[in-house]
Amino acid sequence: RGLYYAVLIVLAIALLLAWNIRRTDTGRVLFAIRDSEQAAAAMAIRIAPYKIGVFAASAALACIAGLFYGMLFRSTPGPDQFGVFQSLFYLAMPVLGGAEAILGALIGGAFLATGQPLVNLFDVRLYLVSSIALLLMLLSGYDGVVGMLQTARRTLSDALRGEPIRYGSFVPDDPADRVLRPPVIHVAAPDDADLQAG
Numbered sequence: 205r206g207l208y209y210a211v212l213i214v215l216a217i218a219l220l221l222a223w224n225i226r227r228t229d230t231g232r233v234l235f236a237i238r239d240s241e242q243a244a245a246a247m248a249i250r251i252a253p254y255k256i257g258v259f260a261a262s263a264a265l266a267c268i269a270g271l272f273y274g275m276l277f278r279s280t281p282g283p284d285q286f287g288v289f290q291s292l293f294y295l296a297m298p299v300l301g302g303a304e305a306i307l308g309a310l311i312g313g314a315f316l317a318t319g320q321p322l323v324n325l326f327d328v329r330l331y332l333v334s335s336i337a338l339l340l341m342l343l344s345g346y347d348g349v350v351g352m353l354q355t356a357r358r359t360l361s362d363a364l365r366g367e368p369i370r371y372g373s374f375v376p377d378d379p380a381d382r383v384l385r386p387p388v389i390h391v392a393a394p395d396d397a398d399l400q401a402g
Contacts, residue, residue, distance in 0.1 A: 211272050218265055222306055234258065289331060296338045302348030311349050 225231045236244040237251055245251055274280055297316050302308025315334075323330045346352045 207272065207275055214268060214272075219306060219310075226306075230254075293331060293334060296334055298348075300334070300338055300341055300348055302350030304347045305350045308348045308350045 225234075233244070233249055233254055236247070236249065237254055241251055270281075294316070297312030298309050299312075300315060301310065301312030319334065320330050323333050341348060344352070346355060
């Protein structure tokens with residue numbers, strides 16, 4: 205129980221740091237590098253120090269997670285426990301939850317923690333279920349579960365306010381604006397020079 209509370213404290217600190225970094229100038233620089241490295245370099249941003257810093261921070265969090273893993277099982281994991289497929293599975297979980305929001309990492313971690321017991325009930329492989337879910341999420345065009353929830357919330361709030369339903373970035377015209385009006389023809393009057401030439 206003490207180890208569980210320690211993990212929760214470290215998770216809360218990591219989430220608080222990530223949330224604060226996103227609101228600072230460093231976070232805006234990281235977003236710019238993520239969107240386009242060429243555009244960030246054109247704005248005189250030194251990309252290498254930021255990428256090295258993010259890599260070091262993520263490696264530190266992974267090291268702390270490995271420390272807690274060793275304390276929980278009182279042994280170091282074998283090489284077969286963290287193979288290529290397991291690494292790809294860990295990379296797919298934040299994408300499934302939503303890579304744009306911090307909540308997406310929590311949803312991906314929850315799926316990672318509860319996925320194996322759930323698929324064992326149906327005698328299905330975890331990699332098969334996660335790959336199908338990832339493919340469906342990528343084909344849907346949403347940013348993970350968080351993106352789907354945000355889109356559903358916007359659609360519901362638009363419906364409650366009486367606004368037209370949005371289809372992506374397309375907003376249908378209001379039927380009240382479709383009033384048939386006679387066409388207006390604009391005729392340019394000739395100026396004095398044209399009259400004298402005529």
